[in-house]
Amino acid sequence: MVSYTMLFITSVYMLVAAVIAIDFLERRALREEFDRAVKSKSFLIYLRVFKVLMEAAVLWLIIAFFGQILMGWISI
Amino acid sequence: MVDARKVAVTAVTAGLCLPLALFAIILVPVPGLPAASGFWIPAGFYFVMTLWFGVWGALGGHIATFLAMGYFQGFTLQVWADGALGDLIAPLVALIVFKLMGAHPDLKDRKDKMAWLIGVPIASLVCGLWVHTVNLYFGVITWPFWWVGVLTYFIGDSLAVFIVGTPLLRSLTSYVKQSPMYIWRD
Numbered sequence: 001m002v003s004y005t006m007l008f009i010t011s012v013y014m015l016v017a018a019v020i021a022i023d024f025l026e027r028r029a030l031r032e033e034f035d036r037a038v039k040s041k042s043f044l045i046y047l048r049v050f051k052v053l054m055e056a057a058v059l060w061l062i063i064a065f066f067g068q069i070l071m072g073w074i075s076i
Numbered sequence: 077m078v079d080a081r082k083v084a085v086t087a088v089t090a091g092l093c094l095p096l097a098l099f100a101i102i103l104v105p106v107p108g109l110p111a112a113s114g115f116w117i118p119a120g121f122y123f124v125m126t127l128w129f130g131v132w133g134a135l136g137g138h139i140a141t142f143l144a145m146g147y148f149q150g151f152t153l154q155v156w157a158d159g160a161l162g163d164l165i166a167p168l169v170a171l172i173v174f175k176l177m178g179a180h181p182d183l184k185d186r187k188d189k190m191a192w193l194i195g196v197p198i199a200s201l202v203c204g205l206w207v208h209t210v211n212l213y214f215g216v217i218t219w220p221f222w223w224v225g226v227l228t229y230f231i232g233d234s235l236a237v238f239i240v241g242t243p244l245l246r247s248l249t250s251y252v253k254q255s256p257m258y259i260w261r262d
Contacts, residue, residue, distance in 0.1 A: 038254060045255050046081075049248050050088050053121060056244060057092045060117050064100035 006076040013062045020055045027052075081257050082132045089125040089136020090143075093118035097144030114232040118144075119166065120240020123196070126167035127174060127181035127245065128252045130259045134171075138164035158210045166203035166233065170195040180260050182249035183242070192245075196237045197230065204229025 002010075027034070027048075038044050068074045096118040122137025142160035173195030174181065179188045208225035211217045217225060252258050 042254070042256075045251050046084070049251055049255075052248055053088070053092055053124075053244065056240070057096055057121065060096060060100055060240065064096075064117065068099075068101075 003076055009065075009076070013065070016058060017062065020059065023051075023055065082129075085125065085129045085132040085257065086136040086139070089122055089133050090139040091136075092121050093137050093140030094144055096121065097140050114228060114235075116233050116236045117240055119163070119200075119233045119236045120244070122163065123167045123170055123199075123237045124181075124241045124244045124248075126171055128249070128259070129257050130171065131168065134164050134167045137167060152216075154214050155211070155216060158207055158214075162203040162207040162229075165206055166199045169199035169202050170237075173198060180249075181245050182253070183245050192242070196241075197234045200233035200237070201226070201230045203233065 034044070034048070065074075069076070097116075100117040101115065118137065118140060122133055122140070125133025125136060127133075138160050141163040142156050145156045145159050173179075174191045177187060177191040177194075179191030181188070181192075183189055183192055204226040207229060208217065208222050211225065212219065212222050253260075
């Protein structure tokens, strides 16, 4: 039986992962528009790079969470 | 000269790496070795930031490791400072390898890929030697654990940097190139 805490955390993680996946698709679709916008607003480069790095960090934290359960470090 | 963008790079790197350093150690620990990790995920991020933005990225990794080690295990100041200095040195060693080979972090041509494949293990080894030799001379570990520590560091950091850092460099360097903070010019 999966605990309520585990179910809740997993649901949040899955939604976060879905948001990141949708953001990835949106970035691909708007690549040309983004390149045009960057010419007048260069700070958008930083926003995009930092956002993608943070998304990657979140994905790694999710992987690490389940990895640590598998390794027996933590339990729920 | 310090400006807002450099501070932002350091702050973002530290902010990214801090939770990863605190919570993202998947494999390990090695009994008898303080702060050893078989898969040091934050390294993937601060290596990448250093290759893009130079010492400001490395400084972020240094700050994150210092804070994370202090909180996580209740280590002595020596262990915090030692590990954190190691994480400052490692990405800078990789940066020097790239500079010496005339490579670029977009990993497009053969020279870039070779610099990445050579630079990361060298950086991890140098850093592992630094961290665990200091630990040894401070009496934190004993000789039988020294080589285990160096090997763990070498494998753990290299593996994480390759797995985490490679897709980041490949996918984001083309954007970062447009930034005036990018330290490489063709």
